[in-house]
Amino acid sequence: MTTPDPVLGFMTKMADLGGVVVQDQPKLDLDLYLQNYAGRTRFDRLLHIGKTSVYLCVDALRAAVIEAKKGHNVMCYIEALQCLMEAAPHVPEAQRDLDWIHKTEAENKAETARLENELKGYTNNLIKESIRMGNEDLGKHFEDIGKLKEATDAYTRMRHDVSTTKHIRDCGKHLVNVSLQLRDFKSVLSSVSMLASAQASNNEESMKSHTVIGSLLAHLGLGNFEEAVKELLGANFNESPTTYNHMASPNDIAIYGGLLALATMDREKLQAQVLEHQAFRIFLEHEPHIRKAIGFFVGARYSSCLSILEASRPDFLLDIHLQKHVPVIFAKIRSKCIVQYFVPFSCVALETLDAAFASPGTSVVHEVAEKIRDGSLKARIDAKEKLLVAVEPDSRESMQSNALKVARLYEKQAKERLRRMSLVVSGLGVVDVKKATSADPGAPPVDEAWFDEMSDTHVGYPGTVVA
Structure with missing residues (x-):
């Protein structure tokens, strides 16, 4: 399959802007992939795939334009349209729909004025419950049209007029959603704390998915891999995916949890806390290759584990939350595999290490030397005999x-x-x-x-x- 010149030019521009470009063909089916999500994350993921994958660029951007026109966010439509006009200017979706833009902008402006006038009336009458509902409606409207900062302000004002535990949960849920869209992960953790306190005081289990997945995505975004795994594996929730598919899917939970567990846990913990974790095993059923990779690592079949992960790297790079962390996570897993491979032996031939971990025509000697220098591998390299020898403590x-x-x-x-x-x-x-x-x-x-x-x-x- 030859890639059209406009797509290559668009991808070159994305690479020049610092983006990640995936040349390999991914395994995911775009239509099946989208069925797992709802809300704003559908558009965000489509646009991200369109800017990243050479193979799925045009299909993803066309779907992003169509998805944007289903809502009221004009800025999302214009952003996706501009990308599609550069990548595939001749497709029907690449034609600017000025009538839709003018009509939607007018409707958004009229709705904003109506909700603000209603809120002013509630404020003048000092009706606390009406003020709370007015701020909530205004926040939902701003979130729908893409004004996330204004939505955050409205939901924050809503917090001052809450009177029940349900109101606190609703406020926290809205703030978590908006903060995730803004990629403000510290605010996500703050809002999750509000949700968790309301949940604990009322023994409410229906909001657990929001606290767990919100914490998982926030810690992942901040690079706190151990905390992310701890939040995920420390909770048991059996809610329907439709209650949290605006944030993530069961497949995402399996991938995030599996990769982060491989990067941060030893073999014993992986067996006890991941493979034998009753709740998490349900998620692993959606991604059997992740479960298989963890099983290979626990069974000391490290090269097979790395092979499975490398085969799925293009798909991982298309994930909006995981992409920037893939190199770090893969490096941690590879480092653990090399160190664990050497544990049972007093010495190993460098040729054996190359056969297990190096790609054809390369060697892992420099990688092993780096691990010896940073102290993660207690060994020395015998350059004359081509051996890696364990250093026994005196x-x-x-x-x-x-x-x-x-x-x-x-x-x-x-x-x-x-x-x-x-x-x-x-x-x-x-x-x-x-x-x-x-x-x-x-x-x-x-x-x-x-x-x-x-x-x-x-x-x-x-x-x-x-x-």
Whole structure:
């Protein structure tokens, strides 16, 4: 299949702007892929695929234009249209629909004025519940037409007039959705905390998917891979995908959780917390290749694990949340595979490592040397014999080091005890005024009583009794 010149020119422009361009043909079916999502994320994912995949560029951009015209967001339509006009100027969807643009802008302007006037009336009448509903309606309208900053302001004002736990949940849900669209992941975590507190106070399980998936996407966006896995695997939710498909799909949860678990967990934890996790296994059924890759890693078949992941790399790069993290995640998984491969052996031939991990005509020597330098691999390279030899720790040196460490600690503690005794003898100790005034009038001062007691029993080190 030859790629048209306009598509190549458009992709070259995207690459020059710092975008990722995927030349390989992905495995995903665009129509089936879109069925898993609803709301704004459908358009965002289509536009992202159109700007990334050479093979799916035209189809994704055409679908993005059609998706934009189903709503009221004129800016989304114009953005997708401009991309399509550059990539495929002769397709019918690439023709600017000025009538739709003018009509939609007029409707949006009229609806905004109506909702703002209603809210002013509610505010003047000081009807708290009506003010809350007015801000919520205005926020939904701004979110629908693409004015996300204004939507955030409206939902924030809505928070001041909430009166029930349900209102708090609704407010938190709206703020999570808008913050995800803005890619403001710190605000997502803040809104998730609001949702979690409302859920805990009311024992409400129906919003758990929003807290879990919101936290997962936020931590993933911030690069906190361990926290993302912890949030996902630490929760059990069995809600229908239709309750959270505006954020992610079950396939996404399996991919995100599986890749991040491979990047951050050892084999024992992967077996116990991922493969044997009853709730997460349901998600893994949607992506059997991820489950297979985890199984290969747990079974010490590291090259097979990496092969499966590399075959799916083009699909991972088309994911709007995962794309920028793919190189880092894959590097972490590959590093773990090399280190774990060497664990059972005292020495391994470099040829064996090349056969397991290197692509044809290349070597992993430089990669192994880098891991030795950063301390992740306890070994040395025998360049003469072409071996990777494990470095055994010197037990005598370790014992002597620990003994010296304990001796220095004991010496420090002894000096501190002697210093305290000297301060007490000199009358420089700090006396608790309340205890001193409430004591028996005939009893000696607190300092002297403490010293007399100590002098009768212990002097210096604990356990040393003076006859």
